[in-house]
Amino acid sequence: MTTYYDILEISREAPIEEIRTAYRRLAVKYHPDKNPGDKVAEDRFKQISEAYQVLADLEKRQLYDLYGDAGLAGLDISGLSGFEDIFGSFGEAFEDFFSFGRSRDRWDEPQPGADLRQPVVLTLEEAARGMDTCLSVDRRVGCPQCQGNGAEPGSPRQICSRCQGLGQVNQSMGRMKNFTTCPDCQGAGVIIASECPPCQGAGVISETKQIQVHTPPGVDTGTRLRLRGEGEAGSRGGPPGDLYLEVCVAPHPVFTRKHKDLYYRAPVSFVEAALGTEVEVPTLTAGPTRLAIPPGTQPGATLRIPGRGLPGLRGKPAGDLVVVVDLQTPTQLSEQQKQLLQKFLKLKDAGDVNGFTGMEA
Numbered sequence: 001m002t003t004y005y006d007i008l009e010i011s012r013e014a015p016i017e018e019i020r021t022a023y024r025r026l027a028v029k030y031h032p033d034k035n036p037g038d039k040v041a042e043d044r045f046k047q048i049s050e051a052y053q054v055l056a057d058l059e060k061r062q063l064y065d066l067y068g069d070a071g072l073a074g075l076d077i078s079g080l081s082g083f084e085d086i087f088g089s090f091g092e093a094f095e096d097f098f099s100f101g102r103s104r105d106r107w108d109e110p111q112p113g114a115d116l117r118q119p120v121v122l123t124l125e126e127a128a129r130g131m132d133t134c135l136s137v138d139r140r141v142g143c144p145q146c147q148g149n150g151a152e153p154g155s156p157r158q159i160c161s162r163c164q165g166l167g168q169v170n171q172s173m174g175r176m177k178n179f180t181t182c183p184d185c186q187g188a189g190v191i192i193a194s195e196c197p198p199c200q201g202a203g204v205i206s207e208t209k210q211i212q213v214h215t216p217p218g219v220d221t222g223t224r225l226r227l228r229g230e231g232e233a234g235s236r237g238g239p240p241g242d243l244y245l246e247v248c249v250a251p252h253p254v255f256t257r258k259h260k261d262l263y264y265r266a267p268v269s270f271v272e273a274a275l276g277t278e279v280e281v282p283t284l285t286a287g288p289t290r291l292a293i294p295p296g297t298q299p300g301a302t303l304r305i306p307g308r309g310l311p312g313l314r315g316k317p318a319g320d321l322v323v324v325v326d327l328q329t330p331t332q333l334s335e336q337q338k339q340l341l342q343k344f345l346k347l348k349d350a351g352d353v354n355g356f357t358g359m360e361a
Helices: 004-008 016-030 039-055 058-072 083-089 091-098 124-129 270-275 335-349 353-358
Strands: 116-122 131-142 157-159 168-173 176-181 190-192 204-215 224-227 243-249 256-258 261-269 277-281 289-293 302-305 321-328
Touching (some): 004 016, 004 039, 016 039, 116 204, 131 243, 204 224, 261 270, 261 277, 289 302
Parallel strands (some): 116 243, 261 321
Antiparallel strands (some): 224 243, 256 261
């Protein structure tokens, strides 16, 4: 299946700068003005525009990464049928791409770092109690030797004479300008006389950081925790990105979770259900408790133990422990048990069920 990343010819980890660059390149290549009457190019141009609209928007991109096309349901990302719609949706980008009056970004403008995502798998008990843990996070940080500028200390950085610091050069195509990456500075806008050895001129290095994380009680699969500033380093003095922790709660062998409520199936014999009984019910964090089963309880009946479910997030009340009566039918009966049941059946057919209590065991 073709994804938006495939359409823009980038990886899923591509930062926003790479997304913009890929869009510029492909938009110019497939623009209808360069391909008059070419229906294939026009359709490709619309696909590129739609992909950019999603991937250049942090919230839409996160929904798309987590849930695919289903995560974009209800969002307006279509209808790019004409040039006015396209330029209306991407006006700033196209003014930048084709020089419709706006000044282009300079090489030294700060750029924020990329956000990171990290899965966190919890047991149901850990999700109920909340927990503190230490995670290893691989990320890129500013190079401490060159302070992120990519140059060896003492080595000068000069504005590229070919592109004048823009990082791109252009060729006039009638009323349009076709921008391409500057071949001299490779898009950096500056020429570094001697690159910083540790980062090889990139201004960032890779590191593995141990981060202390607190998950609050009551989290569920799909809960996202945001740690500000724990993402990848920004460039040119830009702020770092954020780290998003995506919680997954593992299935439990005893309990089934539905939002804040826990469900437990209590095995009860048909005689106990008919006469009433008391059963021991486990709880997730407080030990077992006793629960009365009323006489005449039917299979699948539910009984609630208030407050013994999962804690509510942000101070909301806890859920309940829902006990589902799981009626157990015996598969091996003694002759005496069979005779008693046959007598019970005759009394039931005769309408004298109450007389069953006079039978000898």
